[in-house]
Amino acid sequence: MFYRCNSRRSASPLFRFLFAAALTLTSLSVFSADMNTWFREFKQNASDQTLYKLLWSLPKGGDLHHHLSGAGFSEWWYDIATRPEQNGGYRYYTKTRLLQCRGYGTNEYGPNPQNLLFRTIQASTYAALNDCEKQEYELLSELDENTKLAWFNSIRLDKAHEGRNEFFERHWQRLNELNNNPHIGAHILLKNMQAFAAEGLQYLETQVNVDRSITPEGELMSPAASLKVYTDMLASEAARKTGVTVRFQYALLRFLPHAEKHLRWMYDFVDQHRDLYVGINMVGREDNDKGHPLRFLPVLRELRRQYPAINLAIHAGEVDEPNQHVKDTLLLGAQRIGHGLNTITDPDTLLLMRHGPYLIEINLISNRLLDYTEDYASHPFPEYLRTNIPVALTTDDRGMWDSTLTDEYYVAVKEFNLSWQELTGLARQSLQHSFLAEDDKQTALNTYEQRLRQFAGALAGDGVSSLPQAAPKRRFICDYQPTLCHQG
Template sequence: MSAIKAFRGLKLVTLVMGVWHGGLMAAPDTHWFEQFKAEASDADLYTFLYAMPKGGDLHHHITGTALSEWWYELALKQREHGYRYYTKVTINNCNGYGGNEFSFSPYLLHFHNVLESSYNKLSDCEKSEYKRLEQLNAVEKQAWLNSIRLDAAHEGRDEFFQTHWQRLDELMRSPYLIADILVKNMQAFGAEGLIYMESMMGASGYTDPNGKPISPDTVADIYRDRLQQPDAKATGVTVRMQESILRFAGNAEDQLRHYFDFVSRNNDLYLAVNMVGREDNDKGHPLRFKDTLRELRRHYNNVKLSIHAGEVDEPNFHIRDTLLLGADRIGHGVNLIDDDELLRQLRYGPYLIEINLISNLLLEYIERYDQHPFPEYLRLGVPVALSTDDRGMWDSNITDEFFVAVKEFNLSWDELKQLSHNSLAYSFIDADSKARLVERLNQRLADFENAVEDNQKAALKDVKPVSYSFICKQYQLCQFGSASR
């Protein structure tokens, strides 16, 4: 990486954060925040962070962002579009089911969800294993809700990758349901001070209630229409999207070609393609896609890349290889810490590492937060931003990410502002929209800082945080209300 690029990356972030003074920023007086941290209870700190303006969330999978209660509520709502769902509540060892325990829909899986049209094609024995979603009794409903979040100590990476998505299955076929999940997140994130979301939110794989495919362009129009509805607009949250390919799929190169074309044609809404999926499946190694991406860059000039890399236990060169593919942002980047030379080169940009603290803990890429390289990246000058990944399955929110960061790594007020600014400065949105978002964030941060510095108690007295089970279990902060319970 050239010194010019490194300087430009530093200057970009600095210009976003404040006034440039011959290469150095005038350091504001932030002793008030250090005093606040020293005196505040955990509940006070959480309330402060909930109210704090936060910029954007650049790394989340929309089907992983929905709280279990949202899935249930919105699935039943789909009856207005003709969708009805059944879920598996018992296993009767039906003969001839034709299943494959290594397929996406293994037979031996409770709370597997299917469309009514799929249910009608089952044998009588298999039908006896399912119930309509709205007919679950209280015990069954609670078990259904728990089946798509990590709610037990023994659950981790395998439970997440091998059962959560498989259980959801045909719930993810309705584009109207996914669009409603987006708006639910806009409302929740907006209440936490976010003004921008860049969602991994695909437009392929959807069907009508009878299983007939809906074209991606039609799905994109459904999303556009939903974003124009009053409840979405009232959130004040700007949304853009990414398409995702499953990196280890046999047809991943074809997916890449298809999604580049789709994103390019729908560039008002979609900005980028992302490569997702377990990196410990070697079939998805980054260099597999080098030639395909070089081919695509000969034809497309308006598609960005933000690729998962370094979300793996062993040291490897996936992050180096991912940058070679053309990615401008790296999802997770946990094992960058093992590559000294690349770590040195990434100081001050121009690439961002999308940090997901809670995800990395619950999926066992770290055992404890003190093993996480986030503070090293942050304080070496590697651009980072906090994000939520699959917050619905963690039963958490963006405030939890900031709370963990402050509690575990003693963040300063300047570092909190830097994280929020980075989440806009490194977004893929067009320059004019980005400038407006940055200006809005700057004003909100200035107003917030002035209010809390002047009178912290008065500024926060009407703030009512909404939290979920993660922060209750991990930090015993159980006194806040929850919109999902």
């Protein structure tokens, strides 16, 4: 065996020769077969730490299902929000006490809940509060260590009893006005690019909205001014240094009363910014029937009469009960399905998607933590993968899971015994089904194959021990596989 797990043995001369020969073959199938044999034996002998190390350095394609507003780790949010010199001159306060200033039972729910700890507001909003309300808040930068840790935990799923209600109805309302600051968003984007580059990602397709930004004074910022903050960041040396290619989607919150009007606006906006925006995504809880897919069929048909084609990647099938939302979403014109969990309950649609042009964006960790699957064994991912439905692993709201893309890969390998061909096929399909322009897509695929061969060559030479050490593990993976975080 040429790999190194717990021993320091070098590759045998015979295997090195055979492996080097395989790398020179033009047939990808021969190369993959050779690596399949190696990877199968590797999995049988490697420790959890060694497997994770391999997957961390493994070249990865694209992350196609990525909510930027949910992709910041708690410490990232705090660091940027408490540094006015970095965040555009904003200062933030967060609610740390409940004094019932407006009376018990008044406005406990809705967009401005009074009973929600760690709801964060900017200084201009704080200045407009009455004296009682101001006593409920503390300056974010002056929290003591215990309160700061509680703030960190308030925007991630860190307890077993937390699930989708905590996520959908609390996390976003706590972040609140942090998500209205494009400077924070741009820095969260940069930190994602840097973190993704470290674990081998080459393409990121993330959701960025710019029509709700507000200035430090609390005034609405123009979409053009907000977008410039992001484009300036992408043009920065720090962003270019990552080597990660980034494109944006615009996200429509599907169940709002005026969603059709907003969709018309964003269609026009995306059409004017096709160099950066490559598609539109419909997001939001699918168990809120006000956002059902066919609601948007008339307006999409109207818009397709006015604009050249715009790509659609739409959330569908992220529900417990069987329904035909995936089928209806394909009728809307979607090229990619976000989650697609209950596709398996709709045989006609399942058959339609086999060998088809539609990809399902798989979010193993998200689906488990939000209790859409009882356990990983009940997830339909392997059924899709092994019946030739295009799939790719994605991270969804990784900051709130406190996880990485490598964690998704690790769960997939441990739970479903992926082969080398399946593992690398996930990355290929993420690039093949990206919304990159065709020339850029082919370039990305060629780059991936080159990176993969270089990676395999490094393994043939010095084994896994030559790979860089993985970054410190996040909370999710330590809970899922405690042995990964017990380092001697």
